[in-house]
Amino acid sequence: MLNTFTRLENFGHSLDAPAYVVQPRNGVDVYSVFKKAKRLGLTVTARGAGRSYNDAALNGGGIVLDMTAMNQILEWNPESGVVRCEPGVTLEQLWQRVEPDGWWPPVVSGTMRTTLGGCLAANIHGKNNFKMGVIGEHVVEFAAVLPTGAEITCSPKKNADLFYAMIGGYGMLGVFTSVTMQMKRVYSGLLSVDAYPAPNLSRHLSALEDGAPNHDYIVGWLDTFASGAALGRGQIHAARYLREGEDPNPQETLKLKNQILPPMIFGVFPKSILYQFMKPFANNLGWRMVNLAKYVASLPKHTFRQPHAAFHFLLDYVPNWELSYGRGGLIQYQSFLPKESAEAAWTEILRFSQKRNMPSYLGVTKRHRPDNFLLTHAVDGFSLALDFKVREATRPRMAGMLREFDEIVLEHGGRFYFAKNGETTAQTAQAFYGEETVKRFKKLKKRCDPNGLLESNLYRRIFEG
Ligand SMILES: Cc1cc2nc3c(=O)[nH]c(=O)nc-3n(C[C@H](O)[C@H](O)[C@H](O)COP(=O)(O)OP(=O)(O)OC[C@H]3O[C@@H](n4cnc5c(N)ncnc54)[C@H](O)[C@@H]3O)c2cc1C
Numbered sequence: 001m002l003n004t005f006t007r008l009e010n011f012g013h014s015l016d017a018p019a020y021v022v023q024p025r026n027g028v029d030v031y032s033v034f035k036k037a038k039r040l041g042l043t044v045t046a047r048g049a050g051r052s053y054n055d056a057a058l059n060g061g062g063i064v065l066d067m068t069a070m071n072q073i074l075e076w077n078p079e080s081g082v083v084r085c086e087p088g089v090t091l092e093q094l095w096q097r098v099e100p101d102g103w104w105p106p107v108v109s110g111t112m113r114t115t116l117g118g119c120l121a122a123n124i125h126g127k128n129n130f131k132m133g134v135i136g137e138h139v140v141e142f143a144a145v146l147p148t149g150a151e152i153t154c155s156p157k158k159n160a161d162l163f164y165a166m167i168g169g170y171g172m173l174g175v176f177t178s179v180t181m182q183m184k185r186v187y188s189g190l191l192s193v194d195a196y197p198a199p200n201l202s203r204h205l206s207a208l209e210d211g212a213p214n215h216d217y218i219v220g221w222l223d224t225f226a227s228g229a230a231l232g233r234g235q236i237h238a239a240r241y242l243r244e245g246e247d248p249n250p251q252e253t254l255k256l257k258n259q260i261l262p263p264m265i266f267g268v269f270p271k272s273i274l275y276q277f278m279k280p281f282a283n284n285l286g287w288r289m290v291n292l293a294k295y296v297a298s299l300p301k302h303t304f305r306q307p308h309a310a311f312h313f314l315l316d317y318v319p320n321w322e323l324s325y326g327r328g329g330l331i332q333y334q335s336f337l338p339k340e341s342a343e344a345a346w347t348e349i350l351r352f353s354q355k356r357n358m359p360s361y362l363g364v365t366k367r368h369r370p371d372n373f374l375l376t377h378a379v380d381g382f383s384l385a386l387d388f389k390v391r392e393a394t395r396p397r398m399a400g401m402l403r404e405f406d407e408i409v410l411e412h413g414g415r416f417y418f419a420k421n422g423e424t425t426a427q428t429a430q431a432f433y434g435e436e437t438v439k440r441f442k443k444l445k446k447r448c449d450p451n452g453l454l455e456s457n458l459y460r461r462i463f464e465g
Pocket residue numbers: 011045046047048049050051052053056057067087088108109110111113114115116117118119121122123124125126127170171172174175176177315419420456
């Protein structure tokens with residue numbers, strides 16, 4: 001097993017923490033790390049692709065299990081659409097394996113670089129959360145190693161308490177060693193996408209609510225600089241699968257070569273250097289202009305067909321785009337609000353950030369439904385994800401602003417997502433989870449991890465704070 005002492009970062013390069021990095025190849029390796037950690041008095045955190053925007057996969061001064069070497073697709077059944085994978089398999093590996101056979105992962109994140117272990121630990125949602133729920137709802141079973149050394153298998157029927165707590169449990173109860181999932185049948189490599197503008201926040205949210213029942217996916221882009229009567233304006237993208245027979249040549253559209261994002265822009269410039277050209281625009285004025293131009297371009301309503309990969313993984317189109325935010329990096333703040341209070345809460349939040357002159361540069365909205373997982377972040381409502389540039393000079397002011405956002409979200413009955421938010425305190429986390437949930441989680445933690453070996457910076461922040 002590889003073992004190095006190194007400084008790891010979050011996805012946005014705004015946080016870092018030194019750790020001993022160990023790369024296990026199987027469950028036996030994972031357990032031997034637990035034993036070693038206990039002997040040395042160290043804590044352990046699993047890490048997938050390190051794509052969390054916050055401290056979920058950091059463990060200052062402890063051991064980090066780099067799960068990326070456990071990256072084999074173990075079984076794939078193109079008849080039933082059931083796949084069994086090691087936890088380091090990425091969504092990219094997964095969709096590229098199943099799509100040519102006419103299947104697609106039922107829930108994906110906005111980047112394909114995440115691992116299945118990381119996706120289960122955060123219980124990710126996609127642009128179809130209102131319809132397909134979170135990724136955990138498509139897990140047939142998973143295997144995991146607990147710090148006690150127990151190797152367990154969990155499904156909605158077997159060890160159900162751990163199934164509903166470890167999915168969404170941020171690796172705080174055990175480490176996934178394999179995941180079995182059901183894929184979704186598709187009849188074309190293309191989606192039919194409707195794109196239409198929304199002139200203000202109220203219309204934006206009603207467009208998400210009204211558009212969702214008639215589509216398989218819905219997502220909004222929100223112009224974070226618009227103010228006054230235009231506050232919250234943006235553009236909706238609502239997509240649906242093509243029905244059987246609608247695509248005259250599905251064998252062709254399902255081919256990988258018709259899905260993969262091209263490596264060159266205009267066939268000449270390598271995409272890998274594009275983020276360098278974005279750097280000069282990564283300031284308030286630059287992003288104001290980008291948002292304005294995007295809104296103007298979004299005005300005519302139109303419908304088009306788009307490959308699945310291009311629709312879902314737009315953010316992967318520009319590799320390393322996060323580096324364009326410069327030295328301080330970026331953070332993302334995502335809040336989940338019930339549909340009755342979302343407009344009021346986000347009106348306050350957007351006005352607040354504009355008034356403080358710390359505007360978000362990118363806003364994304366989605367429609368959600370609740371789920372049965374113990375540490376759920378979902379609501380019957382909407383989410384708004386806001387990206388913020390971090391500058392050393394304003395970092396403490398920004399942290400203060402995000403904590404004020406937390407108060408607004410709590411007051412409006414909202415929830416938080418711990419693959420994103422980096423400032424939420426233990427007090428706030430416990431207020432939104434509720435006493436009963438925290439008690440149940442801590443009881444399971446004691447059972448699975450009696451010596452408290454599994455800890456991350458996130459765990460210490462939201463459960464011990
Ligand atoms: C550009 C971008 C777009 C995104 N879009 C979305 C989106 O649309 N929807 C959404 O829900 N999220 C989204 N995310 C967030 C992302 O999906 C989650 O942060 C996800 O957890 C990252 O996966 P990872 O493999 O990088 O995990 P990491 O960030 O490495 O780890 C995340 C958590 O998983 C735990 N973990 C990792 N592997 C294991 C394992 N084998 N066993 C137990 N625990 C483990 C870690 O301890 C940590 O708590 C996005 C992130 C980025 C960067």
